[in-house]
Amino acid sequence: xxxxxxxxKNDTRSGYGAAMTELGRSNPNVxxxxxxxxxxxKIQPFIDENPDRFFQIGIAEANMxxxxxxxxxxxxxxxxxxxxxxxxxxxxxxxxxxxAYSGKNVKICASHAGITLGEDGATHQILEDIGxxxxxxxxxxxNPCDYNQTKAATLAIADYVGPVYLRFGRPKVANFTPVDxxxxxxxxxxxxxxxxxxxxxxxxxxxxxxxxxETLEQQGVxxxxxxxxxxxPLDEEAVLKSVKKTGCIVTCEEHNYLGGLGExxxxxxxxxxxxxxxxxxxxxxxxxSGTPEQLMEKYGxxxxxxxxAVLRVMKRK
Amino acid sequence: MTxxxxxxxxxxxxxxxxxxxxxxxxxxxxxxxxxxxxxxVLYNRVLNVDPHEFRKPDRDRYIQSKGHSVEALFVxxxxxxxxxxxxxxxxxxxxxxxxxxxxxxxxxxEQNTGALGHGxxxxxxxxxxxxxxxxxxxxxxxLGDGELPExxxxxxxxxxxxxxxxxxxxxxxxNKQQITGNNEEVxxxxxxxxxxxxxxxxxxxxxxxxxxxxxxxxxxxxxxxxKPSFIIAxxxxxxxxxxxxxxxxxxxxxxxAEQYQLAMSELQEAEALI
Numbered sequence: 001x002x003x004x005x006x007x008x009k010n011d012t013r014s015g016y017g018a019a020m021t022e023l024g025r026s027n028p029n030v031x032x033x034x035x036x037x038x039x040x041x042k043i044q045p046f047i048d049e050n051p052d053r054f055f056q057i058g059i060a061e062a063n064m065x066x067x068x069x070x071x072x073x074x075x076x077x078x079x080x081x082x083x084x085x086x087x088x089x090x091x092x093x094x095x096x097x098x099x100a101y102s103g104k105n106v107k108i109c110a111s112h113a114g115i116t117l118g119e120d121g122a123t124h125q126i127l128e129d130i131g132x133x134x135x136x137x138x139x140x141x142x143n144p145c146d147y148n149q150t151k152a153a154t155l156a157i158a159d160y161v162g163p164v165y166l167r168f169g170r171p172k173v174a175n176f177t178p179v180d181x182x183x184x185x186x187x188x189x190x191x192x193x194x195x196x197x198x199x200x201x202x203x204x205x206x207x208x209x210x211x212x213x214e215t216l217e218q219q220g221v222x223x224x225x226x227x228x229x230x231x232x233p234l235d236e237e238a239v240l241k242s243v244k245k246t247g248c249i250v251t252c253e254e255h256n257y258l259g260g261l262g263e264x265x266x267x268x269x270x271x272x273x274x275x276x277x278x279x280x281x282x283x284x285x286x287x288x289s290g291t292p293e294q295l296m297e298k299y300g301x302x303x304x305x306x307x308x309a310v311l312r313v314m315k316r317k
Numbered sequence: 318m319t320x321x322x323x324x325x326x327x328x329x330x331x332x333x334x335x336x337x338x339x340x341x342x343x344x345x346x347x348x349x350x351x352x353x354x355x356x357x358v359l360y361n362r363v364l365n366v367d368p369h370e371f372r373k374p375d376r377d378r379y380i381q382s383k384g385h386s387v388e389a390l391f392v393x394x395x396x397x398x399x400x401x402x403x404x405x406x407x408x409x410x411x412x413x414x415x416x417x418x419x420x421x422x423x424x425x426x427e428q429n430t431g432a433l434g435h436g437x438x439x440x441x442x443x444x445x446x447x448x449x450x451x452x453x454x455x456x457x458x459x460l461g462d463g464e465l466p467e468x469x470x471x472x473x474x475x476x477x478x479x480x481x482x483x484x485x486x487x488x489x490x491x492n493k494q495q496i497t498g499n500n501e502e503v504x505x506x507x508x509x510x511x512x513x514x515x516x517x518x519x520x521x522x523x524x525x526x527x528x529x530x531x532x533x534x535x536x537x538x539x540x541x542x543x544k545p546s547f548i549i550a551x552x553x554x555x556x557x558x559x560x561x562x563x564x565x566x567x568x569x570x571x572x573x574a575e576q577y578q579l580a581m582s583e584l585q586e587a588e589a590l591i
Contacts (some may be wrong), residue, residue: 031449055445055480063438063472069428070442074374074450078442093432094469098439102421102429 015150017042084110125287131259194224382436383461399425434467463495478517525550
């Protein structure tokens with residue numbers, strides 16, 4: 001199988017920060033807002049270089065989303081960033097009415113998504129945000145897999161006109177995407193061609209999927225691995241083409257199985273090409289305190305959980 | 318336009334609010350009648366807007382946070398020439414753009430509003446944007462008293478003062494009533510002036526049905542340089558129709574044929590007295 005090298009663990013939020021620094025230099029229309037989490041979102045360099053284009057809103061996320069909607073006039077591109085929990089559920093009505101329904105070119109950039117923010121526990125570990133955001137008409141939903149891809153995605157959404165939800169995380173994770181890889185919204189990436197099973201993953205579970213595929217190969221299982229960084233719009237063609245070849249699929253995400261990538265894919269398959277599917281996702285639960293590794297083990301989100309799901313789904317073919 | 322013509326226009330707009338709500342058998346009657354004088358003054362004396370080239374970048378902005386009083390906005394925009402008045406015959410009908418809350422599909426409307434407590438934050442963003450671009454246009458938002466308990470308003474009040482947005486004006490349609498009853502019974506607002514002043518806004522109170530007083534408050538630049546302006550417009554819900562004034566049942570009420578005739582004849586009398 002194709003070999004992927006971890007170029008050195010890094011956090012996806014730093015990819016966001018690095019891209020914001022670049023955008024600060026390259027795109028005068030980009031403005032940034034934050035709700036008192038500048039250090040966590042890694043945007044201090046943007047602020048240092050562009051103090052007039054940064055707006056500290058304080059801990060008032062609803063106001064931040066409304067201000068971002070208002071700031072779009074004159075062609076400005078607001079990047080509103082905070083933790084995923086406060087960037088979605090807390091302010092859903094503001095996003096729904098003032099951004100999505102109003103078709104505003106606002107980029108909602110959310111760090112600390114999912115269970116792996118770790119020690120802070122369930123209040124901050126949102127596992128429902130993909131579902132909330134993908135249900136909004138016209139909202140693009142992106143969950144990049146590593147530092148390089150988060151950086152590339154941040155740069156790409158600045159050139160896309162329309163509301164976007166960009167989801168990334170807190171911990172340092174493997175960084176294996178080529179540094180110069182262009183990010184195409186809505187275009188899945190084929191990471192490894194295989195014939196026995198399709199594994200589609202989003203976010204840092206793509207790395208777990210690659211590790212699982214390596215182990216499975218040693219057991220004689222040929223796994224196709226696809227990186228679905230864009231959950232909406234979904235690259236339906238890539239998924240359908242793959243399952244028509246392999247006949248079964250495992251979907252992997254750091255999110256509740258209700259409302260996530262797996263649900264989008266099961267909807268697609270049910271209507272187009274019914275296929276056995278297993279979900280590597282949290283099972284309708286809140287999180288808890290722990291290290292990312294402990295939590296991924298307990299909630300079944302690591303490479304071992306993916307391997308087991310593959311073995312289960314292949315029996316259902 | 319003379320002051321007398323402006324006064325006559327207020328009566329005309331009230332007649333149209335009733336006419337189209339009666340025709341549609343739907344609408345927010347009481348609140349539209351309470352804020353229509355504010356809209357008349359804004360669109361005919363204050364706002365720099367062009368009905369034929371609405372999207373001019375340097376136009377003044379108006380955001381109606383209390384979106385449910387959309388009938389007042391529709392009749393004012395139609396009268397100002399943003400669209401033919403006959404379009405309002407489709408009010409609230411299937412596939413009409415003239416729905417029960419403001420939508421940008423209608424020429425002249427800046428923002429989709431309806432869920433309450435959103436308009437001021439958008440206004441703050443637009444005011445920041447104007448300052449960033451070195452523009453001198455102004456941003457006006459109309460708030461309902463019933464929506465003031467929405468916490469997002471208070472977040473927006475803080476930020477407008479923090480960013481010294483003296484190009485931002487919030488007008489409170491202070492009719493002291495909301496769908497369930499009086500503000501003070503539903504959720505006490507106590508002294509709005511004291512609250513807003515302590516939040517760093519410049520505050521002025523006016524009779525919200527006195528067109529000259531409204532113009533004076535809205536058209537002379539910020540009340541205090543470096544501060545956002547808050548205009549408390551004291552109004553009467555259902556203003557202009559005796560049996561609707563101060564009667565909460567007209568928040569969302571639609572007149573019967575008999576009530577409609579009575580209302581129109583009262584407005585006719587009011588017109589004759591101007």
